[in-house]
Amino acid sequence: MAHSIDPAPKAVRGFVPARSDEERYLMRHIEDLARTAESRGIPRYSAFLSDREQDLARAALNRAAVPENVYHFEGGWPGAERRLLCLEPEGSWPDSPLCCVRLTCRVQAGAALPAHKDYLGSLMGLELRREALGDIVLPSDAPGTAYVFALEPAAQLICQELLQAGRVEVTTRLLPLEELPEFPQAERTLQTATVSSLRLDAVLAAMLHCSRSMAAELITVGRVEINHLPVESIHAPVYEGDVFTVRGKGRFGLTALPGKSRKDRAIIEFFQY
Structure with missing residues (x-):
């Protein structure tokens, strides 16, 4: 097993803007819900949102300077993927649908x-x-x-x-x-690998157990998304918490970047959904 001798500082991916009219409309709708909840002091709720839509909702709330303590996401059970945005101002009476x-x-x-x-x-x-x-x-x-x-x-x-x-x-x-009963959590096998660099083609090759040239081909033909956004650059950097969707191959979550191995290769920890 790889051993970290050089813990790396935690990096995060920056805000990715809306990519369609539908996503821009969603962000405006979220801002409208937030303004209504704040001005009237009443709870407001969205419809169910995918994980991509939840990211857009967070971005809209950040843009509107909505404090994190007045909203949360709820899907009914701890492992929910599709969730409601719940805007519940202090002192309001929750009325979740x-x-x-x-x-x-x-x-x-x-x-x-x-x-x-x-x-x-x-x-x-x-x-x-x-x-x-x-x-x-x-x-x-x-x-x-x-x-x-x-x-x-x-x-x-x-x-x-x-x-x-x-x-x-x-x-x-x-x-x-x-x-509701406690649902058994899906077992996901955490995998560890080392890569020469934290760029997309190298990380994808490790996740798919294929060559970098094959990973590069998947990227350049448009079969790869990071956090639900298409990416066609094999040099794209990756960050802890990224989700990789490879059409025809599956979806992978990058859970951690523990640091460097003794051979000065970057360590990645990931799982397949």
């Missing part, structure tokens, strides 16, 4: 259970907007059960209209958040 619906399959023993895509397809078949839906959690210790996080109107519609997921009949129950 976040709900959870438990789906229970009615299927004979041994029959195939719905997968995540089956649940999502059935929910979208109700003509729900994607931003009205949060995570869909399928606990490994409860086969045939799914937990759908949704905004309150969407949760009510699911309880009234959803009869099956894929080809399997389901029953629904609106579940108070305080009754």
Whole structure:
């Protein structure tokens, strides 16, 4: 295992601006929510945001000088990827629209259970907007059960209209958040490698266990994103906390840059989602 003999100072990636009209609209909307919450002293909540949209929301709040103690992100469970922005000024009464619906399959023993895509397809078949839906959690210790996080109107519609997921009949129950079980956390294997430099082609080659030339080709043909932004420069620097999406290969998180090895190579720690 690599051994750090030269701890490196922690580096962070700077603000990345909106890249489309839709993202600019989202940032303006977030600023409007923040102004309303501050001026009227009442809570305000966004729809569900992806991790990229959460980054944009933070940038909008920073631009509007909103104190960090008046907002947080909430997805219903500790490992949530899709989350609401909750703006709750001091002294206000929280009124979150976040709900959870438990789906229970009615299927004979041994029959195939719905997968995540089956649940999502059935929910979208109700003509729900994607931003009205949060995570869909399928606990490994409860086969045939799914937990759908949704905004309150969407949760009510699911309880009234959803009869099956894929080809399997389901029953629904609106579940108070305080009754949620503790979901088993997905096990992610942390990997360690050493690289000659902290530039994208070298780090990507280590993550994919391929040559730097192959990593460079993936980058230059546009198959690589850092933090959901396309990048085509093999020389792009990487930072602790970056998320790398490689189309056709998967998604990777760079968790730490512990320093240098005895051979003066940079140490990286990462995992694959």
